[in-house]
Amino acid sequence: xxxxxxxxxxxxxxxxxxxxxxxxxxxxxxxxxxxxxxxxxxxxxxxxxxxxxxxxxxxxxxxxxxxxxxxxxxxxxxxxxxxxxxxxxxxxxxxxxxxxxxxxxxxxxxxxxxxxxxxxxxxxxxxxxxxxxxxxxxxxxxxxxxxxxxxxxxxxxxxxxxxxxxxxxxxxxxxxxxxxxxxxxxxxxxxxxxxxxxxxxxxxxxxxxxxxxxxxxxxxxxxxxxxxxxxxxxxxxxxxxxxxxxxxxxxxxxxxxxxxxxxxxxxxxxxxxxxxxxxxxxxxxxxxxxxxxxxxxxxxxx
Numbered sequence: 305x306x307x308x309x310x311x312x313x314x315x316x317x318x319x320x321x322x323x324x325x326x327x328x329x330x331x332x333x334x335x336x337x338x339x340x341x342x343x344x345x346x347x348x349x350x351x352x353x354x355x356x357x358x359x360x361x362x363x364x365x366x367x368x369x370x371x372x373x374x375x376x377x378x379x380x381x382x383x384x385x386x387x388x389x390x391x392x393x394x395x396x397x398x399x400x401x402x403x404x405x406x407x408x409x410x411x412x413x414x415x416x417x418x419x420x421x422x423x424x425x426x427x428x429x430x431x432x433x434x435x436x437x438x439x440x441x442x443x444x445x446x447x448x449x450x451x452x453x454x455x456x457x458x459x460x461x462x463x464x465x466x467x468x469x470x471x472x473x474x475x476x477x478x479x480x481x482x483x484x485x486x487x488x489x490x491x492x493x494x495x496x497x498x499x500x501x502x503x504x505x506x507x508x509x510x511x512x513x514x515x516x517x518x519x520x521x522x523x524x525x526x527x528x529x530x531x532x533x534x535x536x537x538x539x540x541x542x543x544x545x546x547x548x549x550x551x552x553x554x555x556x557x558x559x560x561x562x563x564x565x566x567x568x569x570x571x572x573x574x575x576x577x578x579x580x581x582x583x584x585x586x587x588x589x590x591x592x593x594x595x596x597x598x599x600x601x602x603x604x605x606x
Contacts, residue, residue: 305436305462306515306537307507309398310562312365318598319557319605321400321539322360323569324353324388325370330573332586346380349373352586353388356573357395359591363598366398366436368539368567386432393434400539401435404466406448413451420455437462439517439539442494449501453514456505462513465498467491468529470519470542479525491525492532499533509562511537518556520548520566527555530563538564544571544597554604561605568597 313319326349328336335348357367369392374385389399405415417423419438422431440452442465452463468478468491478491488496495516502514512535518526520542529536538556542548543566556564575593576586584592 305456305460306505306511306513307509308436309366309462309537309565310507310509310511312398313562313565316363316365316598317602318364319561319565319601320364320594320597321366321368321398321565321567322356322364322572322594323368323370323402323541323567324356324392324573325368325373325402325569326353326573327373330570332576342377343380346374346377346384349377349381350384350387352573353384354391355587356590357388357392357397359587360572360594361392361395361397363591364397364594366400366565367392368400368402368569370402370569389433389435393436398437399435400437400439400464401433402439404439404441406441406444408444409447409451412444412448416452416455420452420459420461435461437464437515437539439464439466441466442498446497446501449498449514453501453505456513462515464515464517464539465494467495467498467516468518468522468525470521470548472521474519474522492528495529495533495536499536502536506535511535511563515539517541518564520553520556523552523555526553530555530558534558540564540566542567544568550600550604553601557605559606561602566597566601568593571597 328345339345369388374381392399401419419433419435422429440463479489481489502512505513515537518538520540540556572590572593575581576589581589
């Protein structure tokens with residue numbers, strides 16, 4: 305699966321992923337005015353997402369759909385989540401379900417069935433949230449990751465494991481030194497675990513299907529991780545609205561300009577509200593913002 309993502313990045317010459325973290329507050333007024341229930345909200349978000357996907361599908365390789373924005377709308381929201389994933393795949397985009405799942409081994413297996421393998425009933429497999437990649441919390445250790453890795457092998461899928469997250473307080477735990485002997489931090493130890501668990505899933509471009517989430521807002525740590533884990537592909541949140549710049553991200557890419565895909569959510573979805581794109585509707589503004597992001601990243605990755 306990582307080869308498929310890299311090939312889409314090469315084909316579009318674009319290392320970015322469009323984050324569909326779509327909140328009702330992001331919608332234009334004409335859509336918000338139609339909402340009088342959770343069901344109405346889910347329908348309008350689905351329409352908004354489909355129009356964004358139509359606008360960017362030829363210039364961007366992937367979408368990342370953040371499940372929290374759909375869970376808040378209940379059952380109708382989860383249908384919007386499913387419909388968004390399916391529509392993006394129909395349009396030829398790689399799909400990343402951003403759900404940050406994990407638990408003990410048996411529960412992790414159930415999470416993996418929800419997004420990767422499906423549930424078998426009377427000899428037939430059913431799956432409603434089928435995704436190419438899933439974000440996973442690695443801080444439960446290997447027994448929580450192995451069920452996902454097993455399904456990655458069997459169903460040609462990939463995972464992005466939380467290693468160094470983009471939020472400001474991530475260093476409160478992730479940057480703590482575990483032992484005085486080697487000076488390794490918690491996030492470095494997690495990276496080593498992820499690297500080891502993914503060593504049998506390395507594709508033709510030299511990267512594993514077992515990937516890492518590495519925040520754009522921590523370039524020094526990203527540089528350390530790129531050196532420590534040369535076969536680990538990065539999903540990089542934090543660009544744009546969270547403060548990460550293209551210059552910060554240069555350390556995430558390898559010498560060929562590969563090795564990372566960078567997410568932008570509000571910067572695309574709410575572009576029509578920005579002064580830079582004044583006068584454009586949300587679809588045209590999203591397209592232009594996605595194109596500007598592509599050019600900005602290509603400027604630094606070589």
